[in-house]
Amino acid sequence: MDRNMLFFCSFCRHKTDDELHQLDCHIDHSISRYERNRYIAHQGDPIRDLYMLLDGQVRTEMVSSTGIVLPVSIISAPAPLAAAFLFATDSRFPVDVIATEPCRVARIPRSAVEGQMASCPGFLRGFLTFSADRMRLLSDRIKVFGHKGIKSKVAYHILLNEHQGEFKMGHSITWLAEYFGVERPSLSRAISELVRDGIIAYRNGNGTILNAAALREMAL
Amino acid sequence: MDRNMLFFCSFCRHKTDDELHQLDCHIDHSISRYERNRYIAHQGDPIRDLYMLLDGQVRTEMVSSTGIVLPVSIISAPAPLAAAFLFATDSRFPVDVIATEPCRVARIPRSAVEGQMASCPGFLRGFLTFSADRMRLLSDRIKVFGHKGIKSKVAYHILLNEHQGEFKMGHSITWLAEYFGVERPSLSRAISELVRDGIIAYRNGNGTILNAAALREMAL
DNA sequence: GCATATGCGTAACATTTGTTACGGTATTGA
DNA sequence: TCAATACCGTAACAAATGTTACGCATATGC
Numbered sequence: 001m002d003r004n005m006l007f008f009c010s011f012c013r014h015k016t017d018d019e020l021h022q023l024d025c026h027i028d029h030s031i032s033r034y035e036r037n038r039y040i041a042h043q044g045d046p047i048r049d050l051y052m053l054l055d056g057q058v059r060t061e062m063v064s065s066t067g068i069v070l071p072v073s074i075i076s077a078p079a080p081l082a083a084a085f086l087f088a089t090d091s092r093f094p095v096d097v098i099a100t101e102p103c104r105v106a107r108i109p110r111s112a113v114e115g116q117m118a119s120c121p122g123f124l125r126g127f128l129t130f131s132a133d134r135m136r137l138l139s140d141r142i143k144v145f146g147h148k149g150i151k152s153k154v155a156y157h158i159l160l161n162e163h164q165g166e167f168k169m170g171h172s173i174t175w176l177a178e179y180f181g182v183e184r185p186s187l188s189r190a191i192s193e194l195v196r197d198g199i200i201a202y203r204n205g206n207g208t209i210l211n212a213a214a215l216r217e218m219a220l
Numbered sequence: 221m222d223r224n225m226l227f228f229c230s231f232c233r234h235k236t237d238d239e240l241h242q243l244d245c246h247i248d249h250s251i252s253r254y255e256r257n258r259y260i261a262h263q264g265d266p267i268r269d270l271y272m273l274l275d276g277q278v279r280t281e282m283v284s285s286t287g288i289v290l291p292v293s294i295i296s297a298p299a300p301l302a303a304a305f306l307f308a309t310d311s312r313f314p315v316d317v318i319a320t321e322p323c324r325v326a327r328i329p330r331s332a333v334e335g336q337m338a339s340c341p342g343f344l345r346g347f348l349t350f351s352a353d354r355m356r357l358l359s360d361r362i363k364v365f366g367h368k369g370i371k372s373k374v375a376y377h378i379l380l381n382e383h384q385g386e387f388k389m390g391h392s393i394t395w396l397a398e399y400f401g402v403e404r405p406s407l408s409r410a411i412s413e414l415v416r417d418g419i420i421a422y423r424n425g426n427g428t429i430l431n432a433a434a435l436r437e438m439a440l
Numbered sequence: 441g442c443a444t445a446t447g448c449g450t451a452a453c454a455t456t457t458g459t460t461a462c463g464g465t466a467t468t469g470a
Numbered sequence: 471t472c473a474a475t476a477c478c479g480t481a482a483c484a485a486a487t488g489t490t491a492c493g494c495a496t497a498t499g500c
Contacts, residue, residue, distance in 0.1 A: 023500065061247055083422035084355045087348035094359065114345070118338045125307065125334070139304075139314065145365045145401050148488090149456075181365055186457050188479055200276040315469055368458090369486070394447060406487055 004054045004078035005029065005106055008130060011122030025120065028112040034099040034179040041081070047091040049107040051081035056103030060095040074100070082132055086110060144180060147220060155181045155218035158200065162209060170203045223299035224274045225326055226251065228350060231342030248332040254319040261301070267311040267370040269327040271301035276323030294320070304351055306330060309312045364400060367440060370410040373400045375438035378420065382429060384436065 003020065005027065006012040012025065031054070034040055041051070057076045059086060075081065085091045087110070108116075117124040147153045157176070161167045169176060173191070175186040194200045199215055201208045209215055223240065225247065226232040232245065251274070254260055260278060261271070277296045295301065305311045307330070318347075328336075337344040367373045377396070381387045389396060397404040414420045419435055421428045429435055 044260075052471065082377065084353055087345065088352035089349060090354050094356075114341060115343060118341065121334060121338065124337060128307035129309060131355070132305055132311065135304045135351070135355055135358065136308050136314075138355065138362055141365075142361055144356055145361075148401065151456095173479090181368065183458055185459080185480080186479085189457090190480095192479075371486095392447065393449090402450085403488055405450080405489080409487090411453095412449075 002054055004105070005052060006081065006123075007052060007078050008126035009120060009123040009183050010126045010129070011120070013126075027108055027116050029106050029108040031104060031106050034098055034103045034105065036101055038099050038103075040097040040099060040103065040105055041093045043093055043096045045093045047082055047086055047088075047093060047108050050083060050086055050113045051097075052106040052108070053077045053079050053081055054104040054106055057100045058097050058103060060097050077103070081105070083127070084134055086113070095170060135170070141179070148181050149208070149218075150186055151194065151218050152179065152220055153182075154190055154194065155215050158207070158209065159219055165209050165212075167207050167209065169207070172205075222274055222326070225272060226343075227272060227298050227300065228346035229340060229343040230346045230349070231340070233346075247336050249326045249328040251324060251326050254323045254325065256319055256321055258319050258323075260317040260319060260323065260325055261313045263313055263316045265313045267302055267308075267313060269329050270303060270306055271317075271331045272328065273297045273301055274324040274326055276418055277320045278317050278323060279320050280317050297323070300336055300350070301325070303347070304354055306333065319419040361399070368408050369438075370400065370406055371414065371438050372400050372408055372440055374407070374414065375404075375435050378427070378429065379433065379439055385429050385432075387427050387429065389427070392425075 003013070003017070006020075012020065012023065015023065032040075034056075043061075053075060055077045057074060058081070059074050081097055082093055085094065113127075117127065144153055144156065147156045157169075157180075158167050161170060171179070173188055174184050176188040180187065191200075191202055192217075195202050197211075197214070199209075199211045199218075201210060223233070223237075232240065232243065235243070248401060252260075254276075258366075263281075273295060275297045277294060278301070279294050301317055302313055305314065333347075337347065364373055364376065367376045376401075378387050379387075391399070393408055394404050397407040400407065411420075411422055414435075415422050417434070419429075419431045419438075421430060
């Protein structure tokens with residue numbers, strides 16, 4: 001069994017290849033190959049299987065009801081595709097999934113996934129943890145958007161990453177601007193203003209909180 | 221066994237009370253009661269149990285690192301509390317949870333939850349579906365935020381809810397404004413402009429797409 | 441009937457944010 | 471060393487959004 005197939009099984013992932021070969025753990029699945037630019041799934045397709053991208057890379061695209069295409073993201077193996085939605089009510093692919101290079105994809109029927117969950121605690125826990133961690137990413141992002149105004153977002157982000165008056169931005173300004181959903185120059189300006197107003201000191205990704213009260217005020 | 225305890229079990233939820241009493245399905249759990257304004261959980265507390273709000277209502281609050289409090293949401297029974305994070309890596313309550321009226325809360329140890337998942341397919345599926353549906357809500361919201369500019373958000377929302385040239389907003393303008401993270405008058409203005417420019421007709425929550433091309437253009 | 445609350449559209453104005461363009465620094469690889 | 475690239479700060483101006491206030495409906499309860 002392919003090691004990547006065991007992505008979700010926290011127990012199995014740490015076994016040696018020898019141990020894996022001796023393992024009596026068979027999950028019903030089929031493997032498909034896709035050439036570059038082939039569609040692995042179309043937006044709206046019902047999700048009946050767990051899709052595991054074993055090798056290669058895909059891009060996902062969203063198609064609006066009458067044809068505009070907007071890129072969403074790039075996913076590299078090994079990774080599940082739309083795993084979060086497999087068990088959703090009326091679960092369908094929210095995007096097109098297209099191979100950007102030759103890919104190998106394993107499909108595991110939902111029933112087999114459920115069976116594996118019931119019989120293999122590591123698999124169950126792996127899946128749940130993967131889902132939960134992903135949910136946390138989304139949830140954190142939503143919280144950022146809950147703060148109106150760039151300075152409020154920045155202030156919130158700083159308070160989250162604060163440790164004894166110091167903080168690290170943790171990412172490039174360019175990256176953060178995308179994360180916040182604002183333009184880079186705007187974010188840059190916002191930070192400059194925080195510095196100008198004596199609320200923080202900042203340089204090169206690291207900073208110090210000078211006026212905690214004002215910063216808290218901004219985070220609303 | 222309390223019917224609310226079986227929130228996640230799609231099989232059990234549809235049984236009659238008689239059937240429930242005869243059911244040989246015992247989940248290890250303890251039940252606590254909380255008076256109004258009592259803390260059920262503090263932000264940062266490790267999550268070791270599944271919290272099920274059986275009766276009453278809670279509010280969640282977020283506390284920034286130095287004390288500001290911002291309200292997040294109200295949750296009414298029956299509902300799980302932070303269920304999405306139970307299996308996260310280093311899972312902790314992201315918010316304070318405070319009773320707004322007398323509450324009853326069942327706590328089921330994580331290990332018992334895992335055991336129940338392994339032995340009761342309905343429970344497993346119920347939990348997974350709940351998580352997945354919730355993930356979809358968050359995911360949809362993130363997608364909205366991915367569209368910059370109010371008109372782009374509105375256009376996207378309309379295209380999502382379009383059906384043969386007609387659409388329903390589905391919510392009040394006030395509600396949508398919050399959902400989009402913009403001010404109500406701003407949203408109102410944006411819609412008015414779409415109408416003024418002959419792109420849509422709109423009245424009372426329902427509308428018609430007049431210029432699909434322009435609308436698609438706006439959704440980027 | 442009346443007071444109250446909610447939801448909605450509108451307007452004028454203030455503020456924030458986007459846009460575009462430029463220059464500077466650091467890194468990388470030829 | 472040099473060119474190419476990525477990342478960042480800044481500025482001036484344009485555009486979008488927020489703010490505040492008002493009037494009008496509709497529902498609700500007294």
